[in-house]
Amino acid sequence: xxxxxxxxxxxxxxxxxxxxxxxxxxxxxxxxxxxxxxxxxxxxxxxxxxxxxxxxxxxxxxxxxxxxxxxxxxxxxxxxxxxxxxxxxxxxxxxxxxxxxxxxxxxxxxxxxxxxxxxxxxxxxxxxxxxxxxxxxxxxxxxxxxxxxxxxxxxxxxxxxxxxxxxxxxxxxxxxxxxxxxxxxxxxxxxxxxxxxxxxxxxxxxxxxxxxxxxxxxxxxxxxxxxxxxxxxxxxxxxxxxxx
Amino acid sequence: xxxxxxxxxxxxxxxxxxxxxxxxxxxxxxxxxxxxxxxxxxxxxxxxxxxxxxxxxxxxxxxxxxxxxxxxxxxxxxxxxxxxxxxxxxxxxxxxxxxxxxxxxxxxxxxxxxxxxxxxxxxxxxxxxxxxxxxxxxxxxxxxxxxxxxxxxxxxxxxxxxxxxxxxxxxxxxxxxxxxxxxxxxxxxxxxxxxxxxxxxxxxxxxxxxxxxxxxxxxxxxxxxxxxxxxxxxxx
Numbered sequence: 205x206x207x208x209x210x211x212x213x214x215x216x217x218x219x220x221x222x223x224x225x226x227x228x229x230x231x232x233x234x235x236x237x238x239x240x241x242x243x244x245x246x247x248x249x250x251x252x253x254x255x256x257x258x259x260x261x262x263x264x265x266x267x268x269x270x271x272x273x274x275x276x277x278x279x280x281x282x283x284x285x286x287x288x289x290x291x292x293x294x295x296x297x298x299x300x301x302x303x304x305x306x307x308x309x310x311x312x313x314x315x316x317x318x319x320x321x322x323x324x325x326x327x328x329x330x331x332x333x334x335x336x337x338x339x340x341x342x343x344x345x346x347x348x349x350x351x352x353x354x355x356x357x358x359x360x361x362x363x364x365x366x367x368x369x370x371x372x373x374x375x376x377x378x379x380x381x382x383x384x385x386x387x388x389x390x391x392x393x394x395x396x397x398x399x400x401x402x403x404x405x406x407x408x409x410x411x412x413x414x415x416x417x418x419x420x421x422x423x424x425x426x427x428x429x430x431x432x433x434x435x436x437x438x439x440x441x442x443x444x445x446x447x448x
Numbered sequence: 449x450x451x452x453x454x455x456x457x458x459x460x461x462x463x464x465x466x467x468x469x470x471x472x473x474x475x476x477x478x479x480x481x482x483x484x485x486x487x488x489x490x491x492x493x494x495x496x497x498x499x500x501x502x503x504x505x506x507x508x509x510x511x512x513x514x515x516x517x518x519x520x521x522x523x524x525x526x527x528x529x530x531x532x533x534x535x536x537x538x539x540x541x542x543x544x545x546x547x548x549x550x551x552x553x554x555x556x557x558x559x560x561x562x563x564x565x566x567x568x569x570x571x572x573x574x575x576x577x578x579x580x581x582x583x584x585x586x587x588x589x590x591x592x593x594x595x596x597x598x599x600x601x602x603x604x605x606x607x608x609x610x611x612x613x614x615x616x617x618x619x620x621x622x623x624x625x626x627x628x629x630x631x632x633x634x635x636x637x638x639x640x641x642x643x644x645x646x647x648x649x650x651x652x653x654x655x656x657x658x659x660x661x662x663x664x665x666x667x668x669x670x671x672x673x674x675x676x677x678x679x680x681x682x683x684x
Contacts, residue, residue, distance in 0.1 A: 208549065208550075208552060209549070209550050211549075212546055212549035212550050213550075215546075215549075216535070216538070216542075216546040219538060219542055220535065220537050220538060223537050223538070223574075224537065283531075283533060283535075283536075284529050284531055284532075284533035285533045285534065285535060287501055287529070287533065288527065288529070288533040288547075288590070289550065290501070291499055291500065291501055291517075291522060291525070291527050292522050292547070292550050292551060293519070293522040293523055293550070293551065293552070294522075294550055445500065445501060445517060446500065446501055446502060446503045446504075446517065447501065447502075447503060448463055448464075448502075448503045
């Protein structure tokens with residue numbers, strides 16, 4: 205592992221994001237706009253915003269980073285730049301970590317805005333500390349990045365890459381406890397929900413709103429971080445120096 | 449021959465169930481060597497095998513004394529693919545600075561590479577907005593950054609203005625003069641005269657491996673294209 209090449213990749217990815225003004229604007233503002241829409245929907249409908257809001261703060265960065273990363277990495281594979289990098293002194297894990305660092309930084313900015321507006325302006329009630337909410341959101345975004353890196357290996361075109369979103373992300377949203385509490389699901393689905401990373405991301409957010417102790421939150425975060433490490437390891441295994 | 453940069457023995461490559469290279473033997477030494485042959489004859493596959501990014505079915509490829517693709521070679525081999533492998537949303541200078549950081553070379557190398565491919569006037573232009581020839585020169589500049597001992601170039605002069613093409617061939621010879629090996633593929637036979645040595649390739653086999661003058665003399669031809677035809681007919 206080399207800090208030099210990891211930093212080089214992270215800086216380059218951030219330069220590319222900065223150059224694409226429209227993508228940058230959407231990355232930073234879209235989750236906040238969606239949170240505001242949710243707040244407005246429930247404006248006259250009681251405390252539902254306090255229940256749903258934190259879950260969505262976990263889900264938005266996950267979805268956005270999953271999509272952005274899978275398309276960007278696919279482009280890197282198809283343009284030949286990945287092959288070129290792997291013929292250079294570039295470790296496979298350095299490449300992936302560079303991406304994770306860059307998109308983690310974007311996610312931090314994105315989450316800071318979304319959390320700030322939700323808590324400051326929209327009156328989202330939290331029992332736990334606000335900074336921990338932002339930490340959870342960033343880890344969720346990095347989870348999206350890790351999964352996006354992994355699935356980009358199985359897509360030949362950007363169309364296919366985008367289709368992985370309904371295939372891999374939507375089931376996690378349905379089963380994460382947002383619509384039906386995980387304990388109330390049929391046993392089989394409850395068991396499936398137990399092995400999906402987003403369930404733990406949403407649990408972490410739910411614990412933050414209801415419990416003032418943070419032990420549960422750190423436990424959930426550890427599970428999500430485990431999935432991140434597994435995703436990056438699987439992603440590294442899909443980067444091949446020699447191809448046919 | 450101890451001083452060969454490239455030594456290939458019994459190389460076999462199969463792609464999509466079809467053999468592309470079969471039991472190929474080859475040696476390449478310092479200087480500018482041209483790999484000439486029609487489209488689809490296996491030139492790119494051979495170059496990929498030399499760089500170590502091609503999965504091979506058999507045989508050995510040794511580059512600078514190490515198996516092709518070894519970690520120790522990644523600083524010493526420059527490779528330019530046929531399609532320009534650069535980031536279209538970054539400027540010329542940003543592309544080069546990125547690859548320079550990956551290679552661990554200083555900013556001076558970026559300036560020298562930009563000058564070498566005659567893109568100093570475009571250093572702040574976004575790569576995606578450049579012409580095809582300019583983009584492929586950015587890709588070439590990336591390969592020059594690390595001052596490699598072996599430079600592998602897949603059709604670097606396609607579609608370029610004749611003046612620029614001449615300048616690039618001068619650049620290749622300049623690189624070879626400092627002791628490096630330059631291997632350039634082309635499907636245009638008239639580029640043959642610019643090479644120190646030639647490898648003529650057809651349907652995955654090497655037809656001839658000699659200097660341009662010796663190849664022409666042996667075939668009794670006045671140009672390499674005619675010599676190529678004579679060799680093909682003799683082999684049939």
